[in-house]
């Protein structure tokens with residue numbers, strides 16, 4: 001036990017009961033309303049401190065950031081999924097990698113991916129026309145996963161073959177599901193279970209695919225032939241200040257990290273956007289009015305996006321109510337005070353965009369879906385850490401501009417032509433690796 005015992009919090013048994021009744025997300029919300037902005041949750045040998053107030057978010061990420069790192073809480077992700085990739089690496093390695101990779105993710109640099117995003121969006125327009133004509137019900141979550149997986153795979157590897165995209169997506173998703181499940185039920189690696197076997201097969205296949213791709217590119221470089229101008233190409237060409245390049249296994253880890261961090265998150269955001277638009281016809285009408293007035297029959301372009309501020313506001317409001325990463329962790333590495341409580345080294349701290357984004361002191365009528373919360377005037381007057389769907393501080397999501405551009409473009413291309421109808425009751429969102437609608441999102445595609 002590493003947590004200072006004085007921090008208020010529920011008895012372990014009541015949490016267990018609450019978890020089975022409400023699920024993790026709602027149970028943490030219930031405990032927040034009961035115990036306040038900083039509380040401790042103890043479950044067996046594990047304990048963590050949840051912080052909800054934006055001042056505490058600021059302290060963990062900015063003012064007292066040296067007191068926190070990604071240690072024990074990230075062991076599973078590091079070991080089973082991303083290795084030394086950016087999301088879970090620490091210290092000098094993280095610093096070097098972040099510096100090497102930052103130039104590829106600036107607002108301007110990510111614009112180089114706009115064309116491939118638009119090409120994939122156009123493909124979905126044709127596909128959805130067919131779906132609209134047939135009237136079949138599809139799972140919007142899966143529709144968006146296929147779209148964002150294709151985009152990120154083309155951006156990272158220039159992967160063009162459809163069967164490669166389908167295969168890689170499925171294998172990496174097996175790895176993600178295994179890692180998520182292991183966090184709750186840590187079966188030993190050596191146990192001859194079907195899950196362990198499926199994980200090892202998927203991991204070996206993904207590693208072999210990427211290693212092979214790198215080897216092919218090295219051979220082309222050696223032969224003086226051009227290599228694709230994609231993210232893997234940039235990573236292979238990147239040199240630090242001493243002229244050092246990334247070793248092969250690190251290239252592979254970063255490529256997997258990009259796929260892991262960069263497709264399901266944006267897919268869930270877009271799926272949540274369709275659900276929110278279907279449930280709020282007034283917002284959908286304003287969105288359609290903006291798209292019709294500003295685009296007419298013209299194409300969606302980077303230039304045109306500047307004239308579509310409401311479309312971006314819709315995305316931001318979706319990320320407020322349905323942040324794809326509703327929780328994430330930090331580990332205290334030295335004694336530190338947060339939210340008025342002393343934490344000892346080793347304390348696991350959970351940040352909760354999902355609940356901070358609903359804090360009634362910072363958001364009026366927090367459950368109401370209202371994109372006007374993101375006009376420039378409204379954004380300027382808010383506590384800067386009341387909204388952090390991409391985290392904040394030096395470990396802010398490196399893909400945030402990529403993702404916002406992707407959502408802005410895809411929503412513009414698809415919402416100008418389609419008004420999907422989500423079938424049945426409003427979805428219940430729960431934590432399943434990322435924030436996900438329970439039982440999927442059955443949807444009928446309708447042309448406007």
Ligand code: HEM
Pocket residue numbers: 086087088098257258261262263265266269323324325328329389390391394395396397398399400402403
């Ligand atoms: C809606 C979409 C997205 C959301 C909500 C999101 C959210 C986040 C959050 C909350 C973190 C911090 C996690 C932590 O500290 O444990 C993070 C980190 C990260 N994200 Fe994203 N992300 C999104 C899209 C993307 C995309 C498209 C990419 C890549 C192309 C990406 C790559 C990363 C990486 C590499 C990190 C680790 C950064 C570091 O520690 O230096 N993310 N993201």
